[in-house]
Amino acid sequence: MSQTKRTSDDLENENDDFVPYVPIKQRREAKVRKLQRMRHLPEPQVEREENEKDEDSLVAGPKANISLIDQAVEVKKQKALEDSMKTDAEKKLEEEKAIMEAVAQRKLLASDRELAKNIIYHDPIKTTWRPPRHIRERSQQEHDEIRKKYTILVEGENIPPPIKHFRDMKFPTPILDYLKSCGIRRPTPIQVQGLPVALSGRDMIGIAFTGSGKTLAFSLPLVMLALEMEMKLPLVKGEGPVGMIVCPSRELARQTFESICKMIDFTTRGGFPKINPLLCIGGISMSDQSRVFSNGLHIVVATPGRLQDMLSKKKFNLDLCKFLCLDEADRMIDMGFEDDVRNIMSYFTGQRQTLLYSATMPKKIQDFARSALVKPVIVNVGRAGAANLDVLQEVEYVKQEAKIVYLLECLQKTPPPVLVFAENKNDVDDIHEYLLLKGVEAVAIHGGKTQDEREFAIRSFKEYKKDVLVASDVASKGLDFPDIKHVINYDMPKEIENYVHRIGRTGRSGKTGVATTFINMNCSEQILLDLKHLLREAKQRVPPVLEAMEDPTDKYNLHGGCTFCGGLGHRIGDCPKLDAQRRQQVGNIGRSGGGERGGGEY
Template sequence: MSFDTLGLSPALLRALNEHGYTDPTPVQLAAIPVVLAGSDLMAGAQTGTGKTAAFALPMLERLYPAGQRAVSSRKPRALVLTPTRELAAQVQESVRNYGKHLNARSITVFGGVGMGPQIDALRRGVDILVATPGRLLDHMQRRSVDLSAIEIVVLDEADRMLDMGFLPSMKRVLGALPRERQTLLFSATFSAEIKALASQFMRDPQEIQIARPNSVAATVTHRVHPVDQEFKRDLLLHLLERSGGQTLVFGRTKHGCDKLARLLEKAGLRAAAIHGNKSQNQRTRALSDFKTGRVNVLVATDIAARGLDIDQLPMVINFELPMVAEDYVHRIGRTGRAGAEGLAISLVCRAEEGQLRDIRKLLKQDLAIVPVEGFEPTQPPRLDAPVGANRPTKSRAQQHARRPHAQQNRGNGEHAAGNRKRRGQHTKPASRNI
């Protein structure tokens, strides 16, 4: 099937054609007719499946039937709630692209920037409002936004909004909307909390599931490189030196991401960090630099990276495994998108063996364990050991005896290649392990 068969107006089809979109994805095929029919919808779909268009296209069709604005109003008629500023900006960009021939009026409101321009835009009038929960509540408290005319509300990446603690905010927003409305919920997983939210605020929603819960794209190759914790940075540099492409690296903490990005820059790589403590301008600039190739390595926390829309990202590296197994799925969703091949590498030390087992159990598949020559761990992860089991430790003297040069230079910004050369390691082609 093509977009021509889904009941969209010529103005929308023209915009799709101009952007090179001809064939709808499975989630678009399933969701668009449901939304056009006016039904509430719960859609299970991973990032990278085309879910933004799955709600944006029929939403625009309903607001602008036959390419015309049906109602003359200055109040927002559609609301899209997203968990992060980055995702809000990307949804807004998609709405603007799809609605370019409709003169669609849309704005974003999110934190990290001044409220003045947002208030002015709301006063001028808008049809589609894309917002993060916290900033939207700020506007509601100031009475600078009127939600009484909302006809359609979209909860995008609802599972992540719950993970980030937005459930009370979501309930406050939904409770302030007109009862007669269409509610669309998109989520990678349907937890008990999400089902409870749906039962409270949705009316007989239709449910579609495009991929099984917690699944990853079949085009992604998973690879685990076991390594001692103290040599993770050296191994990361070794991999990045040989990759040559854009790489997204995941860290666990904001401070750790900043520290890692500085280390990579000192080693001669073009790197930037993105996390919640960065200002909106810093985050926007880092993402733009990464997309345009001015930055080759983007180091991110889970929350900051959620919703990043990066085409043709060949590789994701987990410098540290996430504490929650489901976050592995969200991380890996950055690569292997739209049928492209992707590589997901995890640097795993002995202390992370429990997290690795949880990930394998969640995915219901084995992950290839591939030691890298010269970085073989003294204490490899034990995948058959119970989580939290006692593990032998080694003395600091043993650590120094293992790789003295790397230990002396670890984290000081000196290029790791010199250390490896002195050890006489890594003389084989990089393609062996990448």
């Protein structure tokens, strides 16, 4: 048999599968080295030198020749070393950032259709309104000087210019006559910047102290939008609304509705088309307003519960709605009511201009709103959550059993009308009964009363038929009592935001007022520290009992307060509002009814 000659290709093919022979001695030595590494035994010096290159290539990881326990120990040592180099303030800020990320809302404030189809609007709504030429020709420096004069802080892209006179905002004569009839000669700071932003069709977050004219800043642009759409193409039965305002309480919704009706009366008498507004709140029969549905519906002012009911029954739709304002927006987006707002949003079929207004707007809500709005403009007059500087704040230590008696003495400080706030419904009823027994003309309001009782109390108090109104926090947000000289807090609320809203019922529209607050040992330490910092910020007298309190935030030398609720006397790690919300989540407790303490009303 002849032997064939092997080619170079055959040799290469054989080399591909060739496994070199390793002597038994070397294989044993390799096995020993492997066992030594696993048992952490020291290797012989010669072997260590031979394997230095291999050891250098080993790194921590799932395939490394280092046990996971040792890797974890090494990571902990490295982290401990890094933490030892950080200051206490840096550690605190990192901890707060982690908490804030954990509680941040991830879901956008949008309709179900937009979320399902991932519809994102990139450009604001266009309107036909433009500032006058002489306003547009001003330099950016001139605009900044006007904002500085009025202490207006703005953020955003292509911010509309501030305008100092109503006439330059191109309002028609009937609207100017309405403003004169209300004694409004010049716009307030929030109106100087807020009205041009709203008229331009931009999404907006408006923050200003209580009594600064926020209601006019969003209701006036809505009336102008309704007039424009009605003049272009009149609405017929079954169409509308073109704009909507959602309020957290019935009283605030009715107050806003009545101010809009007055505007409409002036425009109708001035020759403009008739605008049909609708008040959509619980406690009233919608059949009484059936005449509104006989024609096109232009404006809806509502509380969320009744609004959802009307939308679900298809009494009207939001197909033409291009304007949405959330008054007291921090309450609207806050936990316990956020789902209701999302449900309302699901009825929108297109892009809308969204305005959020409040006197207290924590950073958490601002960040969430930024992600939900389209290139929003943030207009801030003063610090969000700051107290009205026109209010003289007096804080007195009064024992629990002596409060109701001392209340009579406080009523002598100023002439009526006087507003008394209490946290619980039972306390409101007890105070009301006590004042009546003492011969004081008083009425009471809280979420447990019928709508007729609530309306009677508000109406008789505003018409000066009653001297004292005893109320829960349902009357603390947005209600306008222009002639109140004195507000008495029978107890300190559990959240500093409610305190700011309470005392804001006086000192409105540039007038001065007095706010007296009773405190004692029943108040939590956090709320008293918040009050202490709020008094300092407003340059008010701090009572000795608060001055003597040790401030735990001083040891970190951090400023700015809680990023969750806006309180100045604590950080987010000690936030009582966050703790309350966590307990509510754990206990699966539903939102409190009756509009009390931050919930929305039916």
